[in-house]
Amino acid sequence: MSAGSKPSGAWGRLASLASRRASDHLRDLAAAERRFDAMSLRVGGLLLDFSRQRVTRDTITALTALAAERQLPQAVDALFRGDIVNVTEGRAALHTALRAPAAERPPAVADAIEVATARFLAIAEALRRGERRGSTGKPFRHVVHIGIGGSELGPRLATEALAPGGAGRFDIRFLANLDGRAAFSAFAGLDPAETLVVVVSKSFRTRETLLNAYHARSWFLERMGSADGIAQHFIAVTADAAEAQRSGLGVGERLPMWDWLGGRQSLWSAAGLPVALAIGAEGFRSLLAGAHAVDRHFQTARPDANGPILLALLGLWNANFLGAAAHAVLPYDERLATLPAHLQQLEMESNGKSVRTDGSACDAHTVPLVWGGEETNGQHAFHQWLLQSTRACSVDFVAVAAPGHDLAERHRWLLANCLAQGQALAGGRPAARLGEDPLAAHRAVPGNQPSTTILLDALTPQHLGSLLALYEHKTFCQGVLWGINPFDQWGVELGKALADTAFDALGGGARIGMDASAAGLVDALRRSGGSPHD
């Protein structure tokens, strides 16, 4: 809340609960009998363990009262109904319709989704069977997915997670960034006659994606000696087919995204083509089914037994009432290495705002910094900060029961480390327990860092779909609770506009609107006169 204003209603009750119970320690809370049973929840193939959150029944009651007060149930209905929930852009947000059975989709989009999903999955299957071939008649072996932000992270995460040992006949690569080296390495060693380029861009105006796509086109032309085959080798996935046409890339197939689909929720559309190439149409439909199972749960479960709602409420409790300015996502599974980056985009691009839907200023902090890293690497790097720094940080541990390989002992060690970190963060090690140890103050670990553990039975398409839908709904709920629109991202536009000016200035053009630092750096860069090969 803003300084001086007195919180009222459910928010006020939460504030007074937080101050009354400030001395509660997870060490004691977690010791309560049957706490694990009372505070864990199964959602499909996912177990959500909230027992290491710094809450009691009273806190959950007050948090669900906040959800009611902020009209979360009504907002959920509006989302699924296809109302204009993205008010600043005047759009619905219908990603859930992409994974719903045909009869449950809002009528306005039902047919378009049916046709589009069937089409891109049929293309994936034809490519997998080697029936759909390149311009010289060779079957495709390489796929380069070009896109950035939501047009890359979800598809990359799902491809890595579900096809960790390789994607069958395909070598699938992802190209997002601007550095020329990213483009060189994406195409290194590939035979253009066997390469399919999938350009994913909702707007088809994103600088990085267009530069990478033009690079791909030049690479293809140089090696193939003609543009004849381009149409067979380039597919676009976009909401703006006209812009894709205008780009002059010469793409053949254009698969749809829609204005009601956010980039960060686009995995469920043809943007997920690499995933379908890796795991097949049936696997992709399981991914959709897993997400849909969570959609149903989200719509129907009571708030105090509702996975996404609890994740959202507990995240808000940690961020707004327990002072956690950061939230770490720690997957204990290499296959989920991209999960922190995906959730960083999902949560921070959605809820990294300070203005409410009605244009007024937020009177409480919104999304914390979301960051993380995978498995025990982090324990030998940043976990020290989680364990002994002066800062509060909440954590999500994500682990998978079935390893998907036969190195059982290693997997047991991996899971053991995950469980141990949760316990160390919660319970810590009080100095008093270290007795006469002269280093007791240094060895003591304060604990009381809240965490949630999400355990997947196995990393199947179904369960991954559930996991990703869970976080999408968490993000939506938090937007509603903070009163902001999670479906726009106006902030990123400023950097794009300034980069246009800086680009011109670096080439000797005008410096209109540039600040003194940027102008000074332009001078320094121009004086350094680096050639492209330096």
Ligand code: F6P
């Ligand atoms: O950076 C903003 C953003 O618009 C993201 O929301 C989006 O996922 C990404 O850029 C890519 O946009 P597009 O799919 O239009 O190329």
